[in-house]
């Protein structure tokens with residue numbers, strides 16, 4: 001099990017969908033052959049497949065959480081769902097025939113070594129890695145504890161999530177370097193969440209809960225985190241930075 005709940009993934013899906021960089025998404029779709037086969041790593045319930053909505057695609061969705069995979073199979077019955085621990089089974093998974101490899105909100109969880117393994121095993125296939133957290137976090141109105149909370153959260157982001165010490169906010173740049181070293185041409189584009197209370201209040205509350213809990217685990221004072229969290233219940237807006245990446249060989 002991964003610790004990513006069905007509820008959290010469902011809550012973030014609409015915000016993710018809005019945030020994906022439209023031109024990069026279009027460039028990825030244009031680069032695919034007809035009736036492509038795609039492997040989605042850390043698929044959760046299959047939000048990447050739903051967001052890309054590719055005609056005649058053959059999706060292979062892979063994750064180590066059986067609950068999320070079961071939901072993916074229910075939501076996208078035509079996709080293949082494969083249970084795998086990508087920390088150990090990455091090369092086996094990527095030895096499958098596929099035209100492209102996708103991932104969303106995964107590359108901040110993994111380690112630099114794992115990314116180097118990934119880039120080698122990608123073997124020239126198109127890579128589309130969306131929504132990698134980049135460390136940007138801005139809440140409105142501002143609160144005196146914003147900086148302390150953001151620093152503690154980023155420290156927590158770099159803890160081992162099962163793949164070795166996590167790259168956290170450096171995920172997209174580490175992935176860029178690793179893919180370029182394997183001969184890829186890489187394009188990065190911003191894909192921030194732009195949340196506002198009226199539309200995204202439930203997601204903002206869940207996000208603030210998660211950020212505060214992670215900050216406390218990373219050493220932030222409980223009272224400071226609680227004060228910040230209380231204020232965040234009334235936040236009007238929040239921006240969370242992400243990067244989307246498209247990599248093609250040559």
Ligand SMILES: C[S@@+](CC[C@H](N)C(=O)[O-])C[C@H]1O[C@@H](n2cnc3c(N)ncnc32)[C@H](O)[C@@H]1O
Pocket residue numbers: 001002003004009016041042043044045046047048062063064065068084085086087103104105106109161162
């Ligand atoms: C932030 S969620 C993103 C899920 C999905 N891509 C999305 O955008 O909704 C990260 C995903 O990585 C999966 N994951 C984490 N560690 C994993 C591992 N060692 N092997 C396979 N999947 C893993 C989690 O189960 C979760 O579904």
